[in-house]
Amino acid sequence: MKTPLLALLLSLPVMAQDLPSIAAMKSAADAFIGSLDDAKRGQAVFPFEAEDREKFKFTPPPPARTGLPFKEMTEAQRAAATKLLDAVLSEKGKLKATQIMTLEGVLREIEKKPDYRDPEKYYVSIFGKPGDEKGWGWKFEGHHLALNYTVVGGKEFSVTPSFFGANPGEVMEGEHKGLRVLKAEDELAHALVNVLLEGGKKNVIFSDKAPAEILTAENRKATVLDPVGVTVADMSEAQKKALLELISEYLGRHRTDLAEADMKKIETAGIEKVRFGWAGGTKPGEAWYYRIQGPTFLMESANVQNNANHVHESWRSFDGDFGRDILSEHYREHEKEGAAH
Known part of the structure; x- marks a missing residue:
């Protein structure tokens, strides 16, 4: 109800x-x-x-x-x-x-x-x-x-910073049985890791065991994590397309003008430098973790808790969380204008 x-x-x-x-x-x-x-x-x-x-x-x-x-x-x-x-x-x-x-x-x-x-x-x-x-x-x-x-x-x-989570990841009983709030992200990520594995990119899996939680947790500032997995530069067109579909699922939570502007930021920083890495199992019911990391941003997801039925997903910007980058630029511009006068 x-x-x-x-x-x-x-x-x-x-x-x-x-x-x-x-x-x-x-x-x-x-x-x-x-x-x-x-x-x-x-x-x-x-x-x-x-x-x-x-x-x-x-x-x-x-x-x-x-x-x-x-x-x-x-x-x-x-x-x-x-x-x-x-x-x-x-x-x-x-x-x-x-x-x-x-x-x-x-x-x-x-x-x-x-x-x-x-x-x-x-x-x-x-x-x-x-x-x-x-x-x-x-x-x-x-x-x-x-x-x-x-x-x-x-x-x-x-x-x-932006965070979406789901516990239960899939509701198993009751009025809302079958509800999977983050189903699209889950299925797109699994499709991506599998297409990479099928294409011989075994290094996409950087650990057989998934960490218990997203690594940036509730940190006020997100830091660059170890470079793991496969870069876009090393992906086929089909693999790259699968990655972009997953990124778009995160960005698409927002209205079109916001999503398009954020995609442009990712592309400007270098889409070929974006990496996708996976830890844990790839079969249904197995615990997993993945991250998408580019020069300016990080998307993390983990499904480990509650017998791998509890999903955490965050989207962070290394310099731009809470608008830190645009605030710094704004203040610099005003300082220049003040000096000019």
Whole structure:
């Protein structure tokens, strides 16, 4: 059975795609802030310089999280908060996010912990003044869902760090039996490793044992990991196509203008330098881990916990998480302008 919140998320129309995402974010953030009274605004709105802006957390539970939870919002405020998700997520991405929240209800039934597992404990935080040229941002965060956005100069943006997770990876019983939130990513990754193995690229597997967790975990700054696996430069066209389909599945969680801009960043940094490496088993039911690493970004996924039925997936930017790169560039440009005058 859907909770009132999940029913609301599914029923609201996605924001018109012809409105650019940056403008849509500002509009949605202004409306959300405007829907709050002073007390709730104090829970949801923070200075852009707040330390918590760069806190990255996808594990339970609170109180480590900042923001105003859906649980404490009125229906109108929930609708306004949902428009923030509409401003950045594609229909596919919004469905995944909604289903991840649904899984909290599934875990509640499995574990019998109604206070610990709550599909309404997802938090919205706004940092800075929406539209501020110097930078502003926001996050949507809860168990297995951590979305962070930064906008600088009214045109530059960052959508990382980004995390989607699923526990159970596949629901085995009950009302939602058969639900696999991250099914597409799983199947595309397995198709890729198998096409590489069939093509003789045995070095795609860098370890027979998968690490228990994604290696970057909840680190505020992602660091470059060991270069493992196969580079795009060493892939056939079919193998490269399979890799790009997997990357596109991650990027495609966001609206078209955001996804296309992020793909352009990856291509500009050198698509031929991107590597794909796998650890663990490749057969159904076996624990696995993989990572896609390029000069500027890292995508990691692990399915080890709970008898390999608990998926964690993150997308990080080495210099661009929380908009660090575009903020630095923006400040440098303003320093040059100041010196010129």
